[in-house]
Amino acid sequence: MLNFLSWCIVGALAGWIASKIMKTSGGLLKNILLGIGGSFVGGLVAGFFGISARTFSVGGVLVAAIGACVIIWLARKFAK
Numbered sequence: 001m002l003n004f005l006s007w008c009i010v011g012a013l014a015g016w017i018a019s020k021i022m023k024t025s026g027g028l029l030k031n032i033l034l035g036i037g038g039s040f041v042g043g044l045v046a047g048f049f050g051i052s053a054r055t056f057s058v059g060g061v062l063v064a065a066i067g068a069c070v071i072i073w074l075a076r077k078f079a080k
Contacts (some may be wrong), residue, residue: 006056011035014061018068034068042067 015031018024018038026034042063046052051063 007036008032010056010061010064011039014038014064015068017061017065018072021065022069022072024072034071035064037071038066038068039064040067041070045070 011032012028012035014035015026015033015038016035018034019026019031039060042065045067046063
């Protein structure tokens with residue numbers, strides 16, 4: 001239960017950062033989902049470049065936020 005709560009907190013933080021960078025609005029659930037999805041995408045991209053960041057660290061949150069920005073950007077491209 002504590003691990004799930006930690007993932008939600010990190011996801012919400014990363015999603016919130018991404019929403020501020022990309023200038024989008026949304027609620028807590030959207031931020032959590034963006035952050036968790038962003039951590040997956042960001043982890044894949046970072047791994048491709050040989051970068052390793054632990055999820056529960058500043059680097060991990062930044063990688064998740066960058067991944068969430070990528071998700072937002074892709075969603076905007078496909079919405080047009």
